[in-house]
Amino acid sequence: MTSNSRKRLLGFYERMLLVRECELKLSALFSDGEVPGFIHLSVGQEAVAIGVMDALNDADTIASNHRGHGHAIAKGVDLDGFFLEIMGKQEGICGGRGGSMHVADMSVGMLGANGIVGAGIPLAVGSALAHQVQQNNNIAVAFFGDGALAEGVLHESFNLASLWKLPILFLCENNGWSEFSPASLQFVAEVRDLASAFKIPSRQVDGNDVASVADAADEIVADMRKNGGPRVLECMTKRVHGHFEGDPQKYRDPDDLASVGDIDPIARCEAELKKLKTTAKDIDAIRGRVADRISAAADAGRAGTLPSFDHLLSDVYTPVQGV
């Protein structure tokens, strides 16, 4: 291992920790009644968002899903605006109109989380079409879970992307659970079989090993920029929290839940870093920075103002002057 790989891993560690601690903070805020509605956490899946986004530029676009906090943070959404949004404040990145399931930041190519399973996939196809027509060498990434494999638009999207050789990475975050049901009871095929049927090159990686995800994403994205066309990357991971926060997960085998700690991507990364002579002091420094950043964002969230109803009608349509 070179010092470069240690540095890279330190960066992944800090970014994964940021996602993890943000979500744990949101969970606490949710329990305290400071986050309205309901939220879906990606605890345990952070390596996917961080590893994939390592390969992307700001001008690349992503479409996310309901479990999209990690994608948004990894793509570079402003953290204060993110907390403000999820806490339903005027200064939130979407003015408090969207909340957790609709966080978007067009300035960093984050086309939105989505409340409809699978709906982000054809949006990303359209974004990839825009990249292709504009010949800008950017790519689009569609993040979806294994639960979206049964949605019709996924099959349509695989076909259209392959037919038109669109620069889209279909990123399946396979956490084994479709809401409250195990993948085994939901879908008879594997995403690689679908990819093969639609003539899209695919790979599967350990989605809880951030370096593996990043290596795969870097190679795939470089190949896409050079040669065009769609790709499929399946990241095998595990959902730790419930489908939504507050879901007691009574449908899950206690052994399955107990074992998720063994493969935790952040603990694994930390163990790897220790092998590379990273000291406890280094780790503590990172933990301190992350905690400070999140504390500031949560404070910003609390300090935000409640959105005014008066301006709502002005954003249903775009104001137009003449024709």
Next chain:
Amino acid sequence: MGEVRFGQAINKALDESLANDPSVVVFGEDIARPGGPFGVTRGLQDKHGELRVRDTPISEATIVSAAVGAAMSGLKPVVEIMFMDFMTIAMDGLVNQAAKARFMFGGQCSVPMVLRTPHGGGVNAGPQHSQCLEAWCAHIPGLKVVIPSNPGDAYGLLKAAIADPDPVIFVENKALYAAKGQMDDDAPALEIGKAHIARPGADVTVVTYGAAVNTALRAADTLAESGTQLEVIDLRSIQPWDEATVLASLSRTHRLVVLHEAVTAFGVGAEIAARMADVGFDELDAPIVRVGAPFMPVPFAASLETQYMPDTDDLIAAVHKVLA
């Protein structure tokens, strides 16, 4: 340009938009090489290339959602759904994505896309190829719905729809494709949301849109022979719709009939009647009457469909009712 057919006017608007704006792309089922099921998009791919004018597979949901994603990424897609009935498969893209993106993302983006689709019966196409579902779209905050009644308007409204920053459903009545009308070479884009008084008249206001405008004009001719003057308002756009023009007309005639080909119940006419009963109550000398299709699927057999479609006789009966 003189006299053109409805389909040619749409083709001209698409052709000019493709030529003038590199961000405009056109895609849909069989629209490129075959030129569209009604020939409306003929020649566009040859002229503007395979990158920007494309045939899609039969995947309505993805056609529409891809248009949304493309519109959020810098393009102005004009997509075609071959029959309005097929729009039902694409409602997530329209309703949950296109209509809401601007609002739910706090005004960060607009979704400048146009969905062209034919509605309407009269060609014995049966229950799944004849529906008028425009009221569904008009009910969704964030969508605009435009329905031209003649070639010149089709050109002007489509130019406006493509230039519009928000998602516009552009509805073409199948019965109009072969219709001819006058269109100037330098015809302007029309303003979405402005109605047109297709025929002025003092006795009864008939508010309508699309192909039903012609039904109303025929009824007006007939009624004029017996001395009753209809004022026919062509809405051109049902979302937004021109409440001011309708109210002004009602204030002159004091009698209102709303006509459309779609089923009467819960339709566009219900909204117009309700609004006029509210803001125009003092102007009304008679109850507002709606004329539309009965509450049933569109039947196939020509003999049945003829009875199903609202026609001049139905409108004339309604006019007599409000004058009684």
